[in-house]
Amino acid sequence: MSATTGSELRSDVCDLAELVTPFTGDADFRQNLVLAPSWPRRWSTTWLIDGSQVVWPVRDLESVPVLDSQPVRRFTWRARQRNRPGLEPMVSTGRKHGFESLEERALLRGLDFVRAREVLPQPFRLDFEHTSGRSAHIPDFLALMPDGNWLFDVRPAELVQDEDAVKFAATREVAAAAGWRYTVVGGWRHHVQGVLDALSARRRPRTDPLGLQSQLLAAAVERPRSFAELVGSTEWPALARVEAVHLLWHRRLGVDLGSPLQDSSLVWLGGAATRGRS
Missing domain, CATH: 1.10.10 (Arc Repressor Mutant, subunit A)
Incomplete structure (x- = not known):
């Protein structure tokens, strides 16, 4: 009899996608986006490079020097705040990375386990069009993995509002256009x-x-x-x-x-x- 049945969540060979429970409800909100043929030119991303804001249209994301970027939004610590920010050391990158909630810390730990080469918090601000106007969104993390870039948002599935889902749908389109993976981490598999x-x-x-x-x-x-x-x-x-x-x-x-x-x-x-x- 085999010692492993194939039903185990094998720690030695698993991918991060097997560990999380993704939120996928944003697919229902794709119809709210303005995706005319020119959208990759009209939607823009703003990055912080050497302390200065630099704008790239979505169509030019492959030219962004992501490793030279800094978070577009800084972390804040203050008394009696409801979220739990901090710094998580990662063995795979050799340094500490900021997080703004315990859910984000859990993702950093998972990324460390699957050997992320680099993790960039709040990597850019996305400005996009939808049927009610324009909105902006800052994804939580961009991870540089051995097999390519992986963009993440972290939000417990039960807390996702319609406004969030529209932003996630827009971010998913941007990631696909750039050839990146994208996941909204809504939770984790049991244990x-x-x-x-x-x-x-x-x-x-x-x-x-x-x-x-x-x-x-x-x-x-x-x-x-x-x-x-x-x-x-x-x-x-x-x-x-x-x-x-x-x-x-x-x-x-x-x-x-x-x-x-x-x-x-x-x-x-x-x-x-x-x-x-x-």
Whole structure:
């Protein structure tokens, strides 16, 4: 019998799109947009480059030096504010990134897990036309991924208003015109945030003077094992727990992100080649 059934949310090979529950209701509001043939020229994006605002029409987005840009809106911290802003360190980029809510922090953590090369908060302001006039929208993040750019908005699905949906529909058109992916993160699959939070505690670079990581990987090569059995196969099981979590974060070991992480969780050697190992 296969140790993995194919129904698991495999941490070692999953894409971020498999972890979130996207809001897609903006498709119903596409009809509210003015998408005449000239719209890529008429809609514009404003970026902050070297401290100055620079405007590019949507049709010219491929020429924007995105890595030279700064957020078009600054983060603010003040007493008694309702949202929870802060800075999230990311191992994949090697620096801290601003967020304006706990939902945005969760996305940054997910992007770190799937190895975003760079993440730009509030990358640009979009000015667009709709049937009731003109509006503006600032997407939450632009992530530079190994396979291309990915634009994000973050809003719990139950809080999306019609005005938001129009803005998301416009942003989706812009992303498609630029050849980018676009996702409105409306939530997360069950247990994913909790498991990623647990794994992220050991994401930073580590030394391994006892060689426990190699022992864990060697044990996982033989066959998938429960977390408790895997760490118990090493010379120092208590210390091996920390190294196992580190290897899970870095996807050298795999686990089901759709279930709570516990001693009975099945752990396997990371990589697509291990799928279905008996």
